Amino acid sequence: MKRTTSILFALILVACGRAGPPETVESLVANPKRLEELRGQCRLDRAKLGDALCNRVAEATNRRFFGDGNTPYTPPKHVPRF
Numbered sequence: 001m002k003r004t005t006s007i008l009f010a011l012i013l014v015a016c017g018r019a020g021p022p023e024t025v026e027s028l029v030a031n032p033k034r035l036e037e038l039r040g041q042c043r044l045d046r047a048k049l050g051d052a053l054c055n056r057v058a059e060a061t062n063r064r065f066f067g068d069g070n071t072p073y074t075p076p077k078h079v080p081r082f
Contacts, residue, residue, distance in 0.1 A: 023053060028060035035060055 028035045039061065042054040 023056060025056050025060045025063065028057060029063050032064070035064070 023034070023038070028038070035057065038049070038053070038057045041049055042057055046054050
């Protein structure tokens with residue numbers, strides 16, 4: 001009986017876990033439709049979604065706009081004359 005109770009308790013704890021994986025910055029960068037949807041929701045009700053998710057949405061938006069940041073500096077071949 002104790003074994004059955006402990007197994008049942010363990011199953012209940014597993015069932016109470018998160019429903020799905022959290023949205024990561026990389027997954028939002030890869031899925032622009034989901035990013036736009038969450039941006040709109042963050043604008044309307046940031047308290048409901050939470051600061052952590054909205055901060056990841058903002059970071060994903062910055063990465064999509066600025067790129068990966070690995071653009072090398074290429075100076076002009078001729079020095080400009082003023």
